[in-house]
Amino acid sequence: MQVKPYGDATNDGLVQLSFTLPIRESERAKQAALELVRKMNFTRPQVVHMKGMGPDFTFFIVYGATQHTVDPDDLVVPEREFPELAYGEVNRIIREQLKRQLVVVGACTGTDAHTVGLDAILSMKGFAGDHGLEYFPEMRVVNMGSQVQPYEIVEAVQRESADAVLVSQVVTQRDAHIAHLKEVREALEEAGLRRGLILVGGGPRFSPDQAEELGYDRIFGRGTRPSEVASYLAWAVVNRAVPQAAEEQHA
Ligand code: B12
Known part of the structure; x- marks a missing residue:
């Protein structure tokens, strides 16, 4: 009609x-x-x-x-590629698949100082009635805050043996959000860390269809709830076979 x-x-x-x-x-x-x-x-x-x-x-x-x-x-x-999972399911999948906590490093990069969106996803308090990733016992979250440079993310991934990196970009003037997300991906590639890592970007002016162009596994946009991100991470652990490389780092 x-x-x-x-x-x-x-x-x-x-x-x-x-x-x-x-x-x-x-x-x-x-x-x-x-x-x-x-x-x-x-x-x-x-x-x-x-x-x-x-x-x-x-x-x-x-x-x-x-x-x-x-x-x-x-x-x-476009259909979402992953199902939305309940809190218990997310924890169970990670526990059974990894047999250890999923390590998540989150940062707002470049010159961007807008941390509210990243905190909404990561912090215990969460957003829109959802708890953030810190609330999940099967996840260990390292929130690096704002204006984090790509090399600092690389260092954190190595130091923490991270399974997933979550990058936030809110300012879009002169397409800074695109450039900053690409810089992080390139730095991880140069350090030989991209393979086996779940790389996720997010911010209010992104849409999921930008993932391929940016070289990310998943992009989240405006109004994202932490439970969606938790569900995606659990799905990615199973379907993206993250962990060969990460398993070796954790061993
Ligand atoms: C609060 C705020 C600030 C605060 C930030 C405080 C802080 N600690 O974060 C302060 C005052 C510092 C600030 C400064 C500036 N700001 Co400001 N700010 C805002 C404001 C009002 C709200 C942003 C916000 O908190 N939203 C709430 C959160 C929950 O929503 P969100 O960020 O979209 O996040 C959600 C999703 O996008 C997603 N998400 C976000 N990140 C990630 C990451 C991952 C991995 C995932 C999965 C999901 C995800 O999940 C979140 C939850 O759903 C917006 C306008 C607006 N109404 O949006 C302007 C706004 C973002 N700011 C703007 C500007 C221009 C600035 C300044 C440049 C102003 C200036 N001239 O100084 C500076 C920049 C400073 C800097 N270096 O970055 C512009 C950006 C314009 C543009 N197109 O780029 C906006 C849009 C205002 C406007 N209309 O002009 N700002």
Whole structure:
């Protein structure tokens, strides 16, 4: 069934857009916002909010109607490759497969100082009603915090005999998140540590389909819950046969 956005009435196609233009707040700025939205092929545009952001910028919220429709049943939706597991299952799989704790090193790399997302995944307290990885007795978590350089991650992987590395990137200006994730992967490869390691990246502007391009095993995006990451790690222990290399390090 074809569907269309719903605003005031079914199928009116109303969409809300927000953006900032690099011009001073004025009637001309408002007209520019309306014209821009018309150029995007929205009809009946209305500026419902306009606010100066300092002397040279203006923020807008604009409503406009789209003519486009979409049939959700026609889409090919990527399936998640791993099942979501309960807390006990995650612990059991790790215990039975590894016969020791899974060692997880987590860091926010490069210049990025946003640690809240990484802590949400790693810390005992967790996020959105889920406990973080530290809560799992079969995991040992080393949280390196923010602005960690790739060589420091390499050292930590060697020192801790890590099975998994979790890298967080929140700032995306000039694609810094992409560059920083690649730097970590390259440093691990150069040190001969990539094979047998579960390499996971995450942050609000990533999506799982970026894993291949970045050379990561899994990428998590906005709103990730710690239980999803725990489930993935348990799945990866079984399906990615992590551990040949790691087993040797732990021996
Ligand atoms: C809090 C905050 C800060 C705090 C950070 C405190 C801290 N200790 O983390 C402070 C004040 C220090 C800060 C500083 C800056 N910030 Co700031 N900050 C934010 C803010 C408001 C919230 C971020 C947050 O905590 N989200 C909550 C967490 C739980 O969500 P999350 O990070 O998305 O994490 C989840 C997922 O993404 C995922 N995830 C994240 N990492 C990982 C890793 C793995 C392995 C996995 C599996 C999952 C995962 O799981 C998490 C849970 O679901 C955002 C705006 C926003 N509303 O998002 C701006 C924001 C991120 N900041 C921004 C900017 C620009 C900055 C500064 C550059 C500002 C400046 N000019 O100084 C500096 C940068 C400092 C630096 N060197 O990094 C911009 C980034 C813009 C961009 N596109 O890059 C944002 C988006 C604000 C904005 N709209 O402009 N910031």
